[in-house]
Amino acid sequence: MSRWHRTATGHKGGDFPMYVEPSGQDGEAEAGHDPSPCASCAVRADAFCGSLAAPALGELHRLGRKVRLKRGQALIWQGAESTLVGNVLEGVLKMSAMSRDGREQIVGLAYPADFIGRPFGKNSRQTITALSDAHLCVFSRAAFDSFATGHAGMGEALLRRALDDLDGARRWMLLLGRTSAMERVATLLLDAAERLEGAAGKTFALPFSRQQMADILGMAIETVSRTMTRLRDGGVIALPGGRQIAVRDRNALREAAGG
Amino acid sequence: MSRWHRTATGHKGGDFPMYVEPSGQDGEAEAGHDPSPCASCAVRADAFCGSLAAPALGELHRLGRKVRLKRGQALIWQGAESTLVGNVLEGVLKMSAMSRDGREQIVGLAYPADFIGRPFGKNSRQTITALSDAHLCVFSRAAFDSFATGHAGMGEALLRRALDDLDGARRWMLLLGRTSAMERVATLLLDAAERLEGAAGKTFALPFSRQQMADILGMAIETVSRTMTRLRDGGVIALPGGRQIAVRDRNALREAAGG
DNA sequence: CGACACCTTGACAATCCTCAATGTTCGTGG
DNA sequence: CCACGAACATTGAGGATTGTCAAGGTGTCG
Numbered sequence: 053m054s055r056w057h058r059t060a061t062g063h064k065g066g067d068f069p070m071y072v073e074p075s076g077q078d079g080e081a082e083a084g085h086d087p088s089p090c091a092s093c094a095v096r097a098d099a100f101c102g103s104l105a106a107p108a109l110g111e112l113h114r115l116g117r118k119v120r121l122k123r124g125q126a127l128i129w130q131g132a133e134s135t136l137v138g139n140v141l142e143g144v145l146k147m148s149a150m151s152r153d154g155r156e157q158i159v160g161l162a163y164p165a166d167f168i169g170r171p172f173g174k175n176s177r178q179t180i181t182a183l184s185d186a187h188l189c190v191f192s193r194a195a196f197d198s199f200a201t202g203h204a205g206m207g208e209a210l211l212r213r214a215l216d217d218l219d220g221a222r223r224w225m226l227l228l229g230r231t232s233a234m235e236r237v238a239t240l241l242l243d244a245a246e247r248l249e250g251a252a253g254k255t256f257a258l259p260f261s262r263q264q265m266a267d268i269l270g271m272a273i274e275t276v277s278r279t280m281t282r283l284r285d286g287g288v289i290a291l292p293g294g295r296q297i298a299v300r301d302r303n304a305l306r307e308a309a310g311g
Numbered sequence: 312m313s314r315w316h317r318t319a320t321g322h323k324g325g326d327f328p329m330y331v332e333p334s335g336q337d338g339e340a341e342a343g344h345d346p347s348p349c350a351s352c353a354v355r356a357d358a359f360c361g362s363l364a365a366p367a368l369g370e371l372h373r374l375g376r377k378v379r380l381k382r383g384q385a386l387i388w389q390g391a392e393s394t395l396v397g398n399v400l401e402g403v404l405k406m407s408a409m410s411r412d413g414r415e416q417i418v419g420l421a422y423p424a425d426f427i428g429r430p431f432g433k434n435s436r437q438t439i440t441a442l443s444d445a446h447l448c449v450f451s452r453a454a455f456d457s458f459a460t461g462h463a464g465m466g467e468a469l470l471r472r473a474l475d476d477l478d479g480a481r482r483w484m485l486l487l488g489r490t491s492a493m494e495r496v497a498t499l500l501l502d503a504a505e506r507l508e509g510a511a512g513k514t515f516a517l518p519f520s521r522q523q524m525a526d527i528l529g530m531a532i533e534t535v536s537r538t539m540t541r542l543r544d545g546g547v548i549a550l551p552g553g554r555q556i557a558v559r560d561r562n563a564l565r566e567a568a569g570g
Numbered sequence: 571c572g573a574c575a576c577c578t579t580g581a582c583a584a585t586c587c588t589c590a591a592t593g594t595t596c597g598t599g600g
Numbered sequence: 601c602c603a604c605g606a607a608c609a610t611t612g613a614g615g616a617t618t619g620t621c622a623a624g625g626t627g628t629c630g
Contacts (some may be wrong), residue, residue: 149485152570157488159481172471177478200467207466212431214473219436221480222418226408228487229416229529233618262577270488272619277578294627295576311411492586521609531587536610553595 089113093189098165099139103209115195121145121182127168127190136190137169143186144248144259147178148267158268160221163247167213171197184259228270231310236269237279238308241289245299255290255298283308348372352448357424358398362468374454380404380441386427386449395449396428402445403507403518406437407526417527419480422506426472430456443518487529490569495528496538497567500548504558514549514557542567 090109096102101112116138121127127136127145140162147160147168159178162168168180171193191199200206227236249256262280266273283289288305290298299305349368355361360371375397380386386395386404399421406419406427418437421427427439430452450458459465486495508515521539525532542548547564549557558564 147481149481151485151489155485155489157485159484170474172467172474178481201463204460204463204466207463207470208431208460211466211470211473214470214477215429215431218473218477218480221477221484222406222408222437225418225480225484225487225529226410226414226416228484230410230414261575270484273576274578274620275618278618281578520607532608533588533610534586537586540610 093141095139095141095165100167100206100209100213101139103205104203108203112191112199115199116189116191119188119190121186121188123182123185125182127180127182127188135193137167137171137193137196138188138190140164140166140168141187141189144183145186146181146183146260146264146268148181149178156267157270158264160217160224161268167210169193171200171210183264184257233269233271233275233279234282234308235310236271237265237276238283238288238305239310240265240269241283241297241299242305242309245302245305249299252302253299255292255296258295258297261295352400354398354400354424359426359465359468359472360398362464363462367462371450371458374458375448375450378447378449380445380447382441382444384441386439386441386447394452396426396430396452396455397447397449399423399425399427400446400448403442404445405440405442405519405523405527407440408437415526416529417523419476419483420527426469428452430459430469442523443516492528492530492534492538493541493567494569495530496524496535496542497547497564498569499524499528500542500556500558501564501568504561504564508558511561512558514551514555517554517556520554 090096090101090113093099101109104112118141119127119138121143142164145162145168146158147162148156148158150156161183162180168188169190200210227239231239244258244260245256248259260268262273262276265276269276280289280291283305284291286304288299288301288308290300292298349355349360349372352358360368363371377400378386378397380402401423404421404427405417406421407415407417409415420442421439427447428449459469486498490498503517503519504515507518519527521532521535524535528535539548539550542564543550545563547558547560547567549559551557
């Protein structure tokens with residue numbers, strides 16, 4: 053019954069201790085000019101903190117720090133005390149669950165403006181790992197919890213986000229349970245293109261390896277590869293090499309994704 | 312590419328308009344004796360409202376009403392304005408998503424004490440249907456939202472619950488993406504037994520049909536049936552007939568579920 | 571240029587789905 | 601109470617998709 057491939061999430065420079073940079077060190081955050089550095093944050097409009105007014109925002113900012121992760125570095129290990137929460141500023145992270153016998157399933161992706169971690173109480177049962185070099189804005193859970201408790205709007209904003217995540221997870225379940233390899237790959241590519249493609253049809257870098265795509269989609273790496281090849285041969289996408297990709301025929305891709 | 316079975320969720324007496332019973336009609340809720348009927352609620356200890364103190368509880372109670380659903384009746388239709396939220400008091404419900412071409416995937420189950428519906432803002436994209444006769448305590452979303460906003464603890468309790476659901480959804484994704492038919496069926500049976508079995512080894516009624524199990528687990532009805540037969544032949548479970556089931560060898564079942 | 575990780579391709583096998591037929595349960599009405 | 605029919609469940613045969621194993625190709629970095 054154990055027919056599962058090890059997921060060999062072999063990352064080149066993986067799992068170094070992470071480099072933490074205290075907030076207010078980035079030049080822009082020095083006192084004086086910019087009392088609320090969050091104001092210039094690229095993801096503020098889309099992130100949970102967008103709902104906060106200036107004073108609360110400043111307070112929150114003082115609790116946070118910035119973290120840079122290199123590709124392959126992990127932020128929260130499965131089972132470990134989950135003491136961090138935060139926002140993704142740049143890059144793509146994966147949330148993965150692993151069963152005792154070593155099978156991995158990626159259970160979520162976090163793109164810029166997405167919230168990660170598990171506030172309030174229980175620990176996360178997921179490991180969070182950077183798929184590309186990433187830049188986060190993190191808070192210790194304890195500090196974040198008490199801040200959130202003290203600010204009425206926050207609970208609602210976080211809840212809204214959690215419920216959105218839940219909707220997303222459930223759509224993904226539909227994908228995992230009821231779709232063919234082609235539909236899965238096409239859906240993932242469509243999603244990635246929407247988030248990462250500069251302009252329609254433009255070439256961009258896929259942030260995942262084939263192995264990671266396989267882990268995300270719940271299939272074997274070879275099937276992913278074959279499916280990509282089929283899409284390329286059909287003129288739907290172009291694969292200039294490396295991890296580059298371009299969507300050539302968006303409608304066909306949408307079609308392949310199942311409507 | 313369209314190799315999917317229609318899910319033929321044919322329910323015998325399905326989709327009647329639901330019968331709504333105003334709160335405070337149940338005999339026990341009459342004024343006088345029992346100022347807070349919630350106190351005698353079977354699921355209060357486990358439900359989100361368990362965190363509320365008496366006065367708030369009374370207020371909440373006045374907003375709610377009880378709803379009974381017959382097996383097969385739907386509470387919230389996919390795409391429709393989601394105007395209800397609530398708690399399951401008794402029975403089992405399913406949350407399902409359906410793609411345009413008619414494939415159904417059940418994306419969640421709600422057992423007693425579970426919260427259903429989508430408070431705050433956006434509409435649910437799921438349909439909620441009773442798998443067995445069910446008994447709920449529901450609130451209109453508008454009333455519930457304003458109540459929750461006005462009570463500090465509520466947001467946090469709801470968030471906690473949403474995050475738990477999210478964890479659950481993600482475990483389920485691991486199931487859908489990375490496990491064999493046997494593991495899926497065994498996991499579902501184990502879960503159902505834990506929630507519904509009176510005592511260990513006792514016979515109880517499975518609340519789902521084979522078709523529903525197939526929709527939950529993302530597989531074909533025949534595969535479910537064959538897998539159940541294998542479990543029976545292996546002495547792991549007993550199937551006395553009807554929808555009855557008993558777990559004979561819990562360890563073997565746990566083993567089959569993948570550890 | 572060589573080593574290494576990553577990706578692609580092929581052949582084969584296994585699981586699971588599809589189609590089809592038969593058996594069982596349950597509710598209804600005679 | 602029994603007979604009938606409809607929905608539900610089981611079983612079998614065959615085939616399609618996907619996983620597994622294996623080999624070779626491509627790209628990247630020192």
